[in-house]
Structure formats: C-alpha cells, structure tokens
Amino acid sequence: MGAFLALCFAAPYVLEYGPTDIVASPLQPPDGRHWLGTNELGQDLLIRVLMGGRNSVAVGLLGAGLATLIGTVLGMISGYFGGRIDQVLSRVVDVVIAVPVFPLLIILSAYYSLSLYALGLIMGVVGWCSCARIVRAQSLSLSEWPFVQGVRAMGASHFYILCRYILPFVIPLSMVKFIFALQGYLLMGVGLGFIGLGDAQTIDWGWILNHAFTSGGLSMGCWWWFLAPVGAIVVTSLSIAMIGYSLEQRQDPLSGGRFRWTLV
Amino acid sequence: MSLLCLSNLEIGFTVNGRSVTIVDGINFEMKRGERTTIIGESGCGKSLVAMALLGILPSNATVRGNIRFNNHSLTTVDKCTLRQLRATRIGYVPQSAGTCLNPVFRFETQAREVLHAGNGSSSASGTVARILARVGLPPGVARMYPHQLSEGMKSRALVGLGTCRRPELLVADEPTKGLDNDTKADLVNLLRRLAVDGTQSLLLITHDLDVAKTLPSKLAVMYAGQFVEIGPSHAILDGKAFHPYTKGLLRSHPANGLHPMPGRPPAIHCRPAGCRFASRCSIADSGCVLHPPSFRQVAGDHWVRCHHV
C-alpha cells in the first residue's frame, strides 16, 4: 500500500506524459505500452489512475487530518478543563455531530463548484465530533489521576500538562480515528466524483469512474475503464482499514498489544 | 487427617526463554478444620501459592513438587476434575473485590453463575438470598449492580460466593485489601464465623498483621519465596517470634513502635545462595551468607528457618 501511494505521488515526475495528454489511439485494451489501456480520448488510463490517486488520497488526508486535529484539541480542552467549557463544547458537539457530511457535500457542490481542498476543508470542519468525544472521555479520566493532579500541585501550567501529560495518552486514540476517517473521507470523495459533483478540474478516481460511465464504456465493452479505478479504490480502502485494525489491536493491552500507551 | 499437603512446591515463570523461580521449598500441611494464615510482604510469592492450589496460574508458569488435596494430586489431575474440585470442594475469595465483579451484571446473575458451576444443578433465587443472609447483607443486594455496593459490601458478597457451595477448603487471597479498619475487622470476623459454620478449613493470605491477629490460626511467615517461620499465631504475634524477619516485621508495626527495617528483599534474579535474609539481619554471620538454613523445629508446632535458633 505504501508502495502504491508512493507511486501515486511520484507519478508526475517520473512518467513522460501527463493524464490529459492524448498519447495513443483511443479505446485500446491494456497492452504492453499502456498497462491499463486508454480511454476514448486516447489518454493513458494508468497515468490517470495514478494521478487520480493523488487527488483522492489528498482529499481523504486533508479531511481526516483536519477533523482529527480539531477533534483532538477540542476534546482535550473539553475533558481536561471540565466545567463550563466542557458543557458548552459538548452542546456544540451534539449539534455538529447531527450534520450529515455526505449530503451536505452534495448540496454544497451542487450549488458551488468546490475545489478539492474546499471539499477536504468542509469534511474536516464538520467531521471532528466523534474524535472529540473519544478524546474528551480519555482526557476527563486522565485529569483525575494523581500523577496529573500532583504535577498541577507542583505548579505546572495547564499548557504543560496538556502537552506532556494528556496528549501522549490521547494520540493513539486519535491515530486510530485518523486512519479510519481517512478511509471514510477517501470513499466520500470518490463517491462525490462518481455522481458527477466535486471538482471537475482535478481528476480523481470518482471522476474516472464517472467518465467511464458517461462515455458509454458499458455499452462499448471497455471493461478496463472500470476495473482500474475500482481496483485502486478497493485496494487503497482495504489497506487503510487493515492498518487501522492492526493499530487498534496493538494498543489494546488485553490482546497483548505492544504499544502500552494506555494506563491500565 | 490431612486435607491439604504441599510438598517441595516450587513455582517459577518462563520469561523470554529464561526461567525464574519465585517460590521454592514449600513444605506444608493442613488438617481438616484447621485455619492457616500465610503472611508476607508484596513480592514474596504468597498469592502464587494460592493460585497454584486453584490451578489459575498463567500459562508460562512452571510448578514443580506436589499439591495434594484429599486424595487428588492437584498438580497432575485433569482439567475436568480440577474444575469440579474448584466448583464444589475448594472455595476462593479473591483480592480486590472491586475488580472481580462484572460491572454490567447484577449480583444475582453472577451469583447464579457460581451456584451452577460444576454440576449445573438448578437453584432458585432463594439460594442467592441465603448467601446474602449468611454474610449479613440485606436481600436487596441481589438486584444491585456492583457500582452500587460499597467496598465492604462487595468483599462480603464475594466471601458469600466463595462459601456458598460449602467447600472443604476456603482460600482467601488478601480479602481485606483496600478496606478501612472497621470493615477489615468485620470481614475477618465473618470469615472466622463461616469457618466454624460450614466451611471446614480456611487458608488466609494477607500482608496485614492486624488481620492475622484477629484470626487465631497457624501462622506461616513468608519471605522471598520461602517459609521462614511457622507457628501458632497468638504466640508469634504476641512476641514469641524466633526468626529475625518476623521480629523485624512485628517491630515495624505502629503499635510496636514503627521501627523501620533496613534494606529490602533480594531481587528475584539475584537471590543469595545462603540465607535470603542475611543482608538485612543483625545477627547474621559468614555461615548465614554461605549456607542456606533448613527448617528446624523449636517447639511442638513451631518451626523456624534460621541458623541461630
């Protein structure tokens, strides 16, 4: 999976032609020269898939990264300080968590033409809540432990405690959330592209699939138009999920995890 | 007639390919109806003895020697018989009552699990009420969840569960850990009452001298994996202790002056060849350091592991 990702990112620098260049005769099935064949415009499909990979994964990364970051920070603050701050933030979470992300994206991209980054941004801004809740729970219980109270009594500032005492125990939870969010948002981005919304300028796997359908690929029997992007999506999505599960397992002390970040 | 007999018991662990012996040279006998207290500090291995008896040691533990319970050799018996024995003949009261009860089930659900174990005979909730009555808890406790009970109540409930099948031997592993003084006293009195009442024999494991004092019994003092003194508890605790460790332990009690004992027990992997207490002992000499002392009888039922006795 790492190799695949690396390939996606390195592609434009390595390959001779870009995704939109028309390089060969159209509608060719995979052969020695063009490993995944070409589409009806003569664009090499392999390159399109690779470049598309960059964009799809980028959306996922941006969305998940932003969501995890916001969620972790707000969760820590909410759990550690408690009181009024916690009450206000919890109510905010209660409202935001009810917002359905995918339909929101559909509506917004139907009205405005959103760039890839805007998509990622919106995902991040709306999807931080579940991470925040988990982080809040952990921070809340941590702030009651004697070693945190002891260092407070010693005169440590709140910032110091949050960074050195709460954050190290919260990061493993956030990491797992990040990985699964990455998978989720990747698929969401692909889904948007597939139904024709999302950024028309940048290619991503959803768009490639969409293109394949709208250009009549089914009727023409160009199976390679579908196999490539679908294969890429499935492989990437599964690999991310596997990474997520193994991370989760590593942390869990009950299943013999090695990462003993948790306290019990 | 001997109910329980430990002969040359050795318990060790295999970690990363290396094996480490924690408890060794345990020779011990318990008759029917007897009460025994094993007293020792953390790390001496007393809980391991209880776990070996019940067969609940972790998988990387190695047990050498023999444990005979009635006519069964617990070290070699098959799993089925062991489970049967555990369900009906040997009762167990674990440490930390707080963490032993499943927080998502009511007490009566968990009690029924214990009652049905082994032979699956049906019991109505009437029996649960009887368990609670025996330990002095109100019948309403049956429908409560563990978090609604205080530590003392949980400990009592666990004692009730341990004794509900009228076992011949009740093993109580530090049942008073984490309790206040009055609750401790109540619990030990309860154990004493039940020992007379239905359970025949009691093996109590503790590090608390006060608890040992409350229960007159045969006292076995454990240090660094060995028994260093065995004798009647009233004699030892009232000043007729022979082993220097026992004496030091008694002197560090607040009622006896809170005198600290210098040094600390030897680490497991570098135990000395001679007497294990020599480095902290005020009467140790070169012989003590070189030669391990053997268990010697100093009175009718009083044994000490020391060269100078």
Added chain:
Amino acid sequence: MFEMHNVHKVFYQGQVLRRKRYVVHGATLSVEPGETLGLIGPSGAGKSTIGKLAVRLLEPSEGRLAFEGQDITHADRRTSRRLKAKMQIIFQDPQSSLHPRKKIGDLLREPLRLHRLISRSEEQEVVKRMLAQVGLNEEVLDRFPAEISGGEKQRIIIARVMALRPKFVVLDEPTSMLDVSIQANILHLLVTLQQKWNMGYLYISHDMRLVAKLCQRVAVVAKGRIVEQGPVDEIMARPRHPCTKRLVAAGGL
C-alpha cells in the same frame, strides 16, 4: 503558618436542578512549622477533599485560606505559582502518582525545571543529592516507574516534593498502599525530613494508631465537618464525639 478558616466546598449534583451538596462544611484548622496535624475520619468523610483544598487543587466555595499570614484564597497566577512550590501534596497510591512513560531521572528533574530553580549544568548534582536524601541509589534513574517497587516509588515522590523545599505538605495516607515494614521506613523518612527543614505536615489517615504515633494534634472529620480538634493525647484519652470514640476503639482492632 497555614490556616484554613471556615472553608466550605460545594459540589453540584444534577443537570437541571443543580442541588447543592456540601462535601466540606466549615473546616477550620491551622498548622505551625515543625508540627504535624493529623486529619482522621472514616472513609468518605471528606478528609482528602480538605487536603486538596489546602493545596488549592480544589477551589473553596466559601471561606478563607492563609499562608504565612497572607490571604491566599484568591491569589493571582504569579503568587499561585510561587505558593505551589511551598505547599505540596503526596497521594496515597504511588503507582498512579508518577507519569508512567517518563524515566525516573526525568521525573526528578521535572520540579526543578518547572520552577527554574537551577541551571541545566547543576541538575545532575542536585538529582544525585535528591536520591541520596531518600535513600535510593543511582541505578533507578534510567528505569520507568513500573520497574521499581511501591516503596521506591513513594520515595521518588517524596524526593520530587522535597526538591522544592516546601513549608507545608499534605500527606494523604501516603503509606496505606505499602507493606508494614516499608510503611515504617517511609514514615521514618518523612519525619526525618520534617525535622531537618521544619516543615508543617497535614497527615490524613483513617488509622488512629499511626496518627497517635506521628502527630502532635489531631482533627476528627465526620461527614465533611471537623467535629473535634485538639492535642492527640487528649483526644485519645478522652474522646467526646461518638465518631472519635469509634475511631479510637477501632485503633486497637
């Protein structure tokens, strides 16, 4: 030196009705330099809460706290920080009182760095002295808390606390999780250090015998109120409140 005057602590229960619950009601006590005031009571009486109020880990809902004559109930941030070095607390469970992912060496250096007491170059020397003071040797510096025993952990905690040369220390049942002989060692160490630096201790316990041995005066807490206070010999000989009588009786077990 340290005074607590009519301190109340209220916790609110419930989301809508916000019922008031007085966990500590009208606590008044004082500690002089070099003396140990015992705070005894059954569990749940509020002793630990009073201890935390004394070092201002919890803010009092009403009442006044004074340290060396100054009213510190509403001290500003800078004064608070200075005070925190002078008023410390040691908890019951050594296991959960140390950051499990930090090495002992870092844990010992932490209070020094927090208050910027000494320069980096002197740290090594000071840490060695801290260890010597509590009777540990240097090999523990590279270990993690999980790798040392309970008694050793409590010594490290004492070293950390004493590094700031506090004038007032709250000891919240510091030995109840330790074995009998280790308990004697730790208490002996605490008393030695107290005599050396003339510190005032607030010793919280539920065991009357320890209080009788270590304290000069004692305050008895029941249901959040201090019901009896006075010299320890007098309270032991002539307990008046029923709760005190029960505690004195239980002390003999």
